[in-house]
Amino acid sequence: MNELIIIGGGLAGSEAAWQAAKRGFSVRLFEMRPNKSTPAHQTSHLAEIVCSNSLGSLLLSRPSGLLITELQRLDSLLIKCALESQIPAGKALAVDRKSFSSAVQEHLQNMPNIEIVRKEVKKLPKSPAILASGPLTSAALAKSLSRFTRQDNLFFYDAVAPIVQADSINMNIAYWGSRYGKGAKSGGDYINCPFNMLAEYEHFVNELLLAEKVTLKDFEKDIHSGVRGGKGKFFEACLPIEVMAERGMKTLAFGPLRPVGLRNPHTDSRPQAVVQLRQDNQAATLFNLVGFQTNLTYAEQKRIFRLIPGLEQAEFVRFGQMHRNTYLYAPAILQPNLQSCINPNLFMAGQITGVEGYLANIATGMLAGINAARYLKDEPQLTLPPTSMLGALCTYITTPNPHSFQPMKANFNLLPPLENLVKNKEERFLALSNRGLQDLSAYLREQNEPETI
Ligand SMILES: Cc1cc2nc3c(=O)[nH]c(=O)nc-3n(C[C@H](O)[C@H](O)[C@H](O)COP(=O)(O)OP(=O)(O)OC[C@H]3O[C@@H](n4cnc5c(N)ncnc54)[C@H](O)[C@@H]3O)c2cc1C
Structure with a gap:
């Protein structure tokens, strides 16, 4: 014994x-x-x-x-x-x-x-x-x-989105809300970062396309066909953000950044696109960028994700990444x-x-x-x-x-x-x-x- x-x-x-x-x-x-x-x-x-x-x-x-x-x-x-x-x-x-x-x-x-x-x-x-x-x-x-x-x-892949500190988000630009007001909390469950102008959204997408990416090892290459953070199954719904951007200027605005049902209370108008941030810990001090699994280098993530309105000064406690990772x-x-x-x-x-x-x-x-x-x-x-x-x-x-x-x-x-x-x-x-x-x-x-x- x-x-x-x-x-x-x-x-x-x-x-x-x-x-x-x-x-x-x-x-x-x-x-x-x-x-x-x-x-x-x-x-x-x-x-x-x-x-x-x-x-x-x-x-x-x-x-x-x-x-x-x-x-x-x-x-x-x-x-x-x-x-x-x-x-x-x-x-x-x-x-x-x-x-x-x-x-x-x-x-x-x-x-x-x-x-x-x-x-x-x-x-x-x-x-x-x-x-x-x-x-x-x-x-x-x-x-x-x-x-x-x-x-x-048991999870087989890590498709992790970046996480930022809540107190580093500029709430004079970002706002609370859930799509069509359907959240559990009265003010909404998500922090929303709005691209109010088409030009700022297009600039963001163009920077994503030009960004430097991490070179994947052979055993990680299948991740590019899409992956979810569980059970090792692949599917399209979890593509890296930069791969989605490659499919067309509007792909993100019709996908994870779709602005529908997320009217901006600061401007009383519908933004061109919205990045949603979801609460990540019980204390609500950390928020993750929904749908932002990525293979960009850490330096590029910091530079490009700070182009998102409201995240100009964002402090990242973790960057996004996609690699094989078995965890329970x-x-x-x-x-x-x-x-x-x-x-x-x-x-x-x-x-x-x-x-x-x-x-x-x-x-x-x-x-x-x-x-x-x-x-x-x-x-x-x-x-x-x-x-x-x-x-x-x-x-x-x-x-x-x-x-x-x-x-x-x-x-x-x-x-x-x-x-x-x-x-x-x-x-x-x-x-x-x-x-x-x-x-x-x-x-x-x-x-x-x-x-x-
Ligand atoms: C590609 C890649 C890059 C990474 N880069 C970083 C980084 O830069 N910084 C960082 O902090 N972390 C990084 N990590 C995470 C890193 O793996 C961990 O930080 C650390 O090595 C994990 O420690 P561990 O003891 O849990 O696993 P490991 O250090 O991987 O040790 C597990 C050991 O178990 C052995 N093993 C596996 N299966 C069996 C079995 N069935 N029977 C017997 N032996 C077995 C393996 O050979 C291995 O030696 C990276 C991971 C990967 C995959």
């Missing part, structure tokens, strides 16, 4: 293995590479970083800085290795990918109670396990998962301690849980590793305070979200607001971080979980 199986030796699985092993448990870490690779990984190393080599800012006034500090407090192996493989990048924690993954692999190989098994796991085990097989989970395991989750709760509808499957509601022997971590970004994947691996060890020791589970960044992420992914459920990275909008208003943004972020760290320390003391710094 004291053995733990971990499926996937990526960022989450490697951190989870370290956390469980240093608590004295025997860990069998299954990694299918190099026998079977994913379309994105290039080496056989554990904890391979597949794309950007930056883990984000180290500043405590940034979401990534807070999460890095939380990880350090719980003795994260991967953050230790990242700091050892750090390369110059201003205030960001950028790493030499090869040194980083080699260091992680060496540490894990040197742990006498970790066995690294280079083999694909094809179905979920019955014995205690952590699932950390990532966004490119092998097909056989994904099939077993879809049986476990009853299919409807965690609210139906997971508890905030990352243990399955269906099978208590099973914990989950990493991208498969619906978190996004290297740090969030490492952090959920850390918590799953600690909680799986506590479960094996029959000790109480850790459910971290929602004021900490990791606690907030776990709360977010396990709370039913009637508006949308899409992968989420660390950001300050996930945290409950401060009791006292702090107007200066930098000071507010710092205050949020300090509160989170204090609450985390107090909670860990209560739970007899040692902190390293």
Whole structure:
């Protein structure tokens, strides 16, 4: 009973293995590479970083800085290795990918109670396990998962629309409303950004046509035939916005930007086209751009989407993207301690849980590793305070979200607001971080979980 199986030796699985092993448990870490690779990984190393080599800012006034500090407090192996493989990048924690993954692999190989098994796991085990097989989970395991989750709760593609901060939308231009006034709320459920003039709409479409796009990898090319964010089925209704624009100047104005039933109260007229923004979180601090799944580069999204009236100063907490991404509808499957509601022997971590970004994947691996060890020791589970960044992420992914459920990275909008208003943004972020760290320390003391710094 004291053995733990971990499926996937990526960022989450490697951190989870370290956390469980240093608590004295025997860990069998299954990694299918190099026998079977994913379309994105290039080496056989554990904890391979597949794309950007930056883990984000180290500043405590940034979401990534807070999460890095939380990880350090719980003795994260991967953050230790990242700091050892750090390369110059201003205030960001950028790493030499090869040194980083080699260091992680060496540490894990040197742990006498970790066995690294280079083999694909094809179905979920019955014995205690952590699932950390990532966004490119092998097909056989994904099939077993879809049986476990009853299919409807497993997504195969990420067709995510950009998300902006509500307080960065100019409501002197935008307005609340639902098409033909048919919303649940009296003022309307959507924030509407109107193109009042034909020329400004045409300028926007022309910029979309000229925009620089991300080059898709071979395994992602079928996404262009249209995709929805679930069940892996393709259909026309979810084409990238720039692909729709290619079909004709008026395609968007007759499609997702159709202005019908959305009269502009500022001008008392019907706009030429309207971009609708839908509430994205319970606190209504985040809104997503409806129908704006896209393959434009992040820089182009920022430039072009700020041409939308009302979004001139928009702050993006996430950009749109389309790539293969296997993840679960965690609210139906997971508890905030990352243990399955269906099978208590099973914990989950990493991208498969619906978190996004290297740090969030490492952090959920850390918590799953600690909680799986506590479960094996029959000790109480850790459910971290929602004021900490990791606690907030776990709360977010396990709370039913009637508006949308899409992968989420660390950001300050996930945290409950401060009791006292702090107007200066930098000071507010710092205050949020300090509160989170204090609450985390107090909670860990209560739970007899040692902190390293
Ligand atoms: C193309 C692409 C680009 C990305 N770019 C970025 C980026 O720039 N920044 C960012 O923050 N995030 C990026 N991501 C997301 C990135 O994948 C995650 O941040 C991170 O690697 C996920 O960590 P993880 O541990 O959940 O999964 P991974 O790190 O992918 O680890 C999962 C591991 O499980 C193994 N595995 C899968 N199935 C099985 C099985 N059946 N049996 C045994 N082993 C298995 C895989 O080989 C892999 O090693 C990108 C993802 C993709 C697909």
